[in-house]
Amino acid sequence: MSDREDQLVGEFPLIPKQERAQLKRDLLLKSGHELFILKGYEHTTAKEIAANAGVATGTFYRYFSDKRQLLMSLLEDQIEMLMPPEPKWGVSDPESTLASLLEAHDKRIKEMGMQRVLPELLAKDTEFAEVLAAAKRKIFTRILSGLTKAYAKGLTWKDLDLNTVTWSLMTLAEHAPEKVKQCGIVTDYREVAKVICRLIFPPEVIKNLQSEVSTVEKE
Amino acid sequence: MSDREDQLVGEFPLIPKQERAQLKRDLLLKSGHELFILKGYEHTTAKEIAANAGVATGTFYRYFSDKRQLLMSLLEDQIEMLMPPEPKWGVSDPESTLASLLEAHDKRIKEMGMQRVLPELLAKDTEFAEVLAAAKRKIFTRILSGLTKAYAKGLTWKDLDLNTVTWSLMTLAEHAPEKVKQCGIVTDYREVAKVICRLIFPPEVIKNLQSEVSTVEKE
Amino acid sequence: MSDREDQLVGEFPLIPKQERAQLKRDLLLKSGHELFILKGYEHTTAKEIAANAGVATGTFYRYFSDKRQLLMSLLEDQIEMLMPPEPKWGVSDPESTLASLLEAHDKRIKEMGMQRVLPELLAKDTEFAEVLAAAKRKIFTRILSGLTKAYAKGLTWKDLDLNTVTWSLMTLAEHAPEKVKQCGIVTDYREVAKVICRLIFPPEVIKNLQSEVSTVEKE
Amino acid sequence: MSDREDQLVGEFPLIPKQERAQLKRDLLLKSGHELFILKGYEHTTAKEIAANAGVATGTFYRYFSDKRQLLMSLLEDQIEMLMPPEPKWGVSDPESTLASLLEAHDKRIKEMGMQRVLPELLAKDTEFAEVLAAAKRKIFTRILSGLTKAYAKGLTWKDLDLNTVTWSLMTLAEHAPEKVKQCGIVTDYREVAKVICRLIFPPEVIKNLQSEVSTVEKE
DNA sequence: AATGAATGAGTATTCATTCAT
DNA sequence: TATGAATGAATACTCATTCAT
Numbered sequence: 001m002s003d004r005e006d007q008l009v010g011e012f013p014l015i016p017k018q019e020r021a022q023l024k025r026d027l028l029l030k031s032g033h034e035l036f037i038l039k040g041y042e043h044t045t046a047k048e049i050a051a052n053a054g055v056a057t058g059t060f061y062r063y064f065s066d067k068r069q070l071l072m073s074l075l076e077d078q079i080e081m082l083m084p085p086e087p088k089w090g091v092s093d094p095e096s097t098l099a100s101l102l103e104a105h106d107k108r109i110k111e112m113g114m115q116r117v118l119p120e121l122l123a124k125d126t127e128f129a130e131v132l133a134a135a136k137r138k139i140f141t142r143i144l145s146g147l148t149k150a151y152a153k154g155l156t157w158k159d160l161d162l163n164t165v166t167w168s169l170m171t172l173a174e175h176a177p178e179k180v181k182q183c184g185i186v187t188d189y190r191e192v193a194k195v196i197c198r199l200i201f202p203p204e205v206i207k208n209l210q211s212e213v214s215t216v217e218k219e
Numbered sequence: 220m221s222d223r224e225d226q227l228v229g230e231f232p233l234i235p236k237q238e239r240a241q242l243k244r245d246l247l248l249k250s251g252h253e254l255f256i257l258k259g260y261e262h263t264t265a266k267e268i269a270a271n272a273g274v275a276t277g278t279f280y281r282y283f284s285d286k287r288q289l290l291m292s293l294l295e296d297q298i299e300m301l302m303p304p305e306p307k308w309g310v311s312d313p314e315s316t317l318a319s320l321l322e323a324h325d326k327r328i329k330e331m332g333m334q335r336v337l338p339e340l341l342a343k344d345t346e347f348a349e350v351l352a353a354a355k356r357k358i359f360t361r362i363l364s365g366l367t368k369a370y371a372k373g374l375t376w377k378d379l380d381l382n383t384v385t386w387s388l389m390t391l392a393e394h395a396p397e398k399v400k401q402c403g404i405v406t407d408y409r410e411v412a413k414v415i416c417r418l419i420f421p422p423e424v425i426k427n428l429q430s431e432v433s434t435v436e437k438e
Numbered sequence: 439m440s441d442r443e444d445q446l447v448g449e450f451p452l453i454p455k456q457e458r459a460q461l462k463r464d465l466l467l468k469s470g471h472e473l474f475i476l477k478g479y480e481h482t483t484a485k486e487i488a489a490n491a492g493v494a495t496g497t498f499y500r501y502f503s504d505k506r507q508l509l510m511s512l513l514e515d516q517i518e519m520l521m522p523p524e525p526k527w528g529v530s531d532p533e534s535t536l537a538s539l540l541e542a543h544d545k546r547i548k549e550m551g552m553q554r555v556l557p558e559l560l561a562k563d564t565e566f567a568e569v570l571a572a573a574k575r576k577i578f579t580r581i582l583s584g585l586t587k588a589y590a591k592g593l594t595w596k597d598l599d600l601n602t603v604t605w606s607l608m609t610l611a612e613h614a615p616e617k618v619k620q621c622g623i624v625t626d627y628r629e630v631a632k633v634i635c636r637l638i639f640p641p642e643v644i645k646n647l648q649s650e651v652s653t654v655e656k657e
Numbered sequence: 658m659s660d661r662e663d664q665l666v667g668e669f670p671l672i673p674k675q676e677r678a679q680l681k682r683d684l685l686l687k688s689g690h691e692l693f694i695l696k697g698y699e700h701t702t703a704k705e706i707a708a709n710a711g712v713a714t715g716t717f718y719r720y721f722s723d724k725r726q727l728l729m730s731l732l733e734d735q736i737e738m739l740m741p742p743e744p745k746w747g748v749s750d751p752e753s754t755l756a757s758l759l760e761a762h763d764k765r766i767k768e769m770g771m772q773r774v775l776p777e778l779l780a781k782d783t784e785f786a787e788v789l790a791a792a793k794r795k796i797f798t799r800i801l802s803g804l805t806k807a808y809a810k811g812l813t814w815k816d817l818d819l820n821t822v823t824w825s826l827m828t829l830a831e832h833a834p835e836k837v838k839q840c841g842i843v844t845d846y847r848e849v850a851k852v853i854c855r856l857i858f859p860p861e862v863i864k865n866l867q868s869e870v871s872t873v874e875k876e
Numbered sequence: 877a878a879t880g881a882a883t884g885a886g887t888a889t890t891c892a893t894t895c896a897t
Numbered sequence: 898t899a900t901g902a903a904t905g906a907a908t909a910c911t912c913a914t915t916c917a918t
Contacts (some may be wrong), residue, residue: 021877029254040343042261045912049882056879061914119338124259160417164410171394172387179386184356191383199377199414240902264887275904280889442773449887459881478781480699483908499910557776560699578840598855602848605840606829613828621797621824636817639851678898702891704901713900718893 025063027053029077032070037113041071041120070204072128078112079135089150093210094201099193106177106189115177140166147200155205165199172196244282246272249287253337260290261343290340294347297331298354308369312429313420318412325396325406334396359385366419374424384418391415463501465491471510474555478538479509480562485584509559516550517573531648537631544615544625555614567642578604585638593643608624612633666820682720684710684775686734689727694770699726705798728778729785735769746807750867756850763834772834797823801859804857812862822856829853 011157019133042134046067050060064070082130088097122129150156156165172192179187197206250272254263263287269279283289327333328342341348363385369375377386391411398406416425469491473482484505488498502508526535547553560567582604588594594603611631617625635644688710692701703724721727747755766772767824779786801823807813813822829849836844854863 024878047912057881057913058879058915059877062877066913074906084393094350116342119342122338124262124339125360137885149329157417159405159422160414163404164407164414167398167404167413168391168414171391175394176388185382185386188380188383191380192387195379195383195387195418198376198418203372203376203378243902266887267888276888277890277905278903281902285888462881481781484910485908495909496884496911497882501879504909521815526674551789559780561773561869562699562849563775575841579796595855598852599845599848601840602852605842606787606849606852607837608840609829609832610825613832621820621827623820623824626818626821629818630825633821633825633856636814637858641816681899701892704891707901713891714902715900716898719898723892872896 007122021063024053024055024059027055027069028060028063029074032067036071036074036117041067041117068125071117075114075128076129078114079132089146089155089200093195094206095190095193095210096105096191097190098196102173102176102189102192106171106187109177110115136170140170143169150200156200157202160199168199169196172199240282240287243272243274243278246274247279247282248289248293251286252293252332255290255293256332260286260336260339287344290336291347293333294350297333298351308365308419313425314409314412314416314429316416318408321392321395321411322408324392325408328396355389357428359389362388374428375419378423379418384420387418388415459501462491462493462497465493466498466501467508467512470505471512471551474509474512475551479505479555479558481562506563509555510514510566512552513569516552517570526533527584527593527638531647531650532644533631534629536634540611540614540630541627543611544627547615574608578608588638593647594638595640598637606637607634678720681710681712681716684712685720685727686719686731689724690731693728693731693774698724698774699781703749725782728774732771732785732788735771736789746803746812746857752847752854752867753865754852755853756846759830759833759846759849762830763844767835793827797827799827807857812866814859815856817856825856826853 028049032044032049035049035052037042044067046060047057049067049070050057053060060070064073118132122132144162147156147162147166151158151162156162173196176187176189176192179185179192201209234317247268251263254268256270257263263286266276267278268286268289269276279289279407283292337351341351363381366375366381366385370381375381392415393406395406395411398404398411420428439592445449466487470482473487476482482505483625484498487508488495498508502511511584545654556570560570584599585594585600585604589596589600594600610633614627614630617623617630618632639647685706689701689706692706692709695701701724703717703852704714706724706727707714710717721730733869779789801819804813804823808819813819829852833844833846833849836842836849858866
């Protein structure tokens with residue numbers, strides 16, 4: 001049914017204009033997301049994205065200046081998901097907490113499905129790489145501040161550089177999902193969590209923290 | 220200049236044919252290397268590689284069946300460099316040893332300059348990803364075997380999974396060079412080495428190993 | 439010009455979309471036809487066909503997957519024309535009938551203009567050769583069945599193989615148009631028809647048939 | 658062994674220069690012939706012809722200005738073979754004679770193997786088409802003269818145009834080898850010969866000629 | 877706003893021909 | 898003469914983007 005007919009028959013336009021536009025934009029984003037994951041960024045064409053979204057090629061360009069911009073919009077929505085969460089140390093058994101955080105993070109990354117596309121982009125798109133680097137710096141600061149507090153409480157190793165520990169922590173957390181591909185071993189988040197915790201806390205601290213928790217739990 | 224004239228005017232410093240061909244091949248490899256780093260693999264054309272090497276387009280295809288093959292040749296030369304060296308634990312101060320190994324590895328990677336290109340390839344070229352994964356599995360086994368020996372000697376943490384430690388170790392070593400970009404802090408290999416060592420050895424083991432070394436040095 | 443203006447300024451002779459597309463397709467077919475005849479199939483490029491049709495290269499590929507497909511479309515329209523018509527023997531003066539059939543056939547072939555291109559295709563394109571061969575076999579069967587009926591009526595030579603006569607008949611009809619080029623003599627369809635008839639009928643049969651006709655005409 | 662050494666050791670050049678050159682030329686011709694038949698003219702490259710002949714690419718261009726010239730040389734040698742022989746009518750049983758002539762001609766054509774290439778050339782190469790047409794006109798004249806003599810002796814049909822008969826004769830002879838492909842029937846030269854003879858001679862003439870022969874044979 | 881036909885610059889690859897050795 | 902590496906114009910086809918409807 002055309003716009004013209006709409007007006008002739010006096011049908012009430014159920015969806016407000018802006019909302020309808022937003023709908024198309026979302027359709028396009030979804031379509032792009034699917035295809036980028038399926039075929040890679042470079043090998044997806046604007047025409048395909050439009051067709052897959054059920055709109056005309058030209059419509060794509062009404063909502064996005066180009067393919068790259070669609071991708072950027074996609075990433076803006078998702079970049080938060082890439083960020084590992086900041087754990088609160090010294091509150092509960094750090095190993096269990098971390099293990100479940102890692103697993104949850106991994107899950108979200110997988111749901112997002114953009115891992116396949118990101119490396120291609122990082123390599124090619126300087127601007128995007130910078131956006132991501134900035135995000136990482138932000139999370140770095142957050143984690144570092146957490147560790148600094150733990151350090152002040154005397155919970156962490158005294159002889160390790162906190163900056164380096166923070167970086168190691170992020171690096172391991174970020175790459176944990178790839179463990180299988182690289183080494184042929186299934187990722188056991190509990191073990192990764194133990195290793196990461198060892199980077200931060202001396203074993204006896206962990207024990208104390210764990211017993212505190214169980215004490216609390218028993219009470 | 221004819222053959223006859225050659226003899227009249229005496230020796231002309233001719234480069235043997237094979238050598239000349241090798242020269243061109245090398246020129247092309249070098250040119251491809253430069254451009255892949257500069258513009259990324261996908262955005263470099265065979266024509267450009269040839270032009271940048273100062274030869275005609277057709278010449279490119281005499282030496283390489285296509286762009287991908289040139290890249291593969293490039294990588295064959297360099298894949299060894301990607302492999303972190305296997306350290307001998309318990310022989311000398313592990314932290315210093317590891318620090319210098321990391322630094323050397325990082326240096327080679329930087330010389331190679333392919334970091335920018337690799338992620339793009341891994342995402343796109345399944346075959347290449349498999350080659351690299353295989354190489355990584357190999358190095359994984361080597362490192363694990365080293366750690367197992369150290370474990371047998373009672374040098375390592377007793378409560379950490381050696382597989383996971385090995386993976387962490389490789390991951391940190393591999394990504395150490397990116398530390399700057401990601402966190403804005405200059406990579407201090409000494410600190411990274413200390414962190415990695417902490418993953419493997421309890422602090423007192425390190426101390427013992429270091430004192431042994433200094434004892435030997437003093438004698 | 440906007441939709442709104444359209445209505446203000448009155449009717450603008452818009453060609454419906456589909457028709458316009460058909461128009462372009464036809465332009466391209468015509469252009470391809472011209473160039474194939476002018477330069478041969480192999481030496482005509484898609485780009486040229488497009489340029490000659492006054493459209494962009496890409497437009498060519500919107501309507502045809504490639505050069506070969508355009509040619510096939512061209513031939514589909516024309517293959518019927520290649521088929522010599524099946525004459526009804528014994529109904530009227532066979533020589534006159536045949537002569538006019540030959541002339542008409544020749545005319546159509548010339549209009550089609552593809553003679554120059556066909557040999558090239560037959561040599562190169564096995565699939566096409568088979569299509570044409572199948573068509574020829576079909577017409578062969580039709581003609582043979584006509585001759586068999588004439589044979590049953592005792593109209594034909596008794597000592598000639600009907601298969602061979604059929605083949606000869608087709609061959610002569612097919613190549614009649616080339617007579618000029620090959621021998622420098624203008625094609626007189628009447629004479630070719632007489633020759634072909636002699637292959638089929640003894641002279642006295644022809645005479646009888648002709649007198650029957652004139653008898654009927656006189657009545 | 659190089660030319661230089663040849664001269665130093667005083668070895669006697671067994672093959673005279675010219676002859677050696679002729680040898681290479683022949684090798685190239687043979688190689689081109691093979692490949693043209695195998696892959697078609699357009700799809701054979703000069704490099705391949707040279708390689709297949711066991712010489713360098715450049716050598717090809719010493720002996721032939723280009724691919725086309727090689728082909729022309731090839732055809733010059735073979736064009737005679739394309740010419741159907743001129744039969745002497747009225748000397749022996751015309752049907753048998755013609756049958757064996759046709760068979761021999763067909764055989765030579767097949768040996769020559771160029772049928773696959775000729776149509777491609779005729780379509781593309783005007784000059785070549787003219788050369789061939791000229792040759793055909795020559796043979797046309799020869800055959801026509803034979804027929805005229807037979808006509809003078811009262812051997813031929815009186816009501817058929819000799820030009821047209823000549824052309825029909827040539828056309829049928831030329832295309833006889835294709836009979837199988839076109840109609841799915843094996844070529845029986847005896848039947849084709851009978852048909853062709855019927856075009857020329859009334860049946861009773863043939864009978865007379867045949868009986869004469871057997872009379873002569875009996876004597 | 878929406879459409880999708882049209883555009884044409886851009887890409888990988890081939891091959892006839894030249895020319896330094 | 899012979900070589901074969903080098904050349905670069907040419908070709909088929911794609912796709913981001915525009916624009917008339």
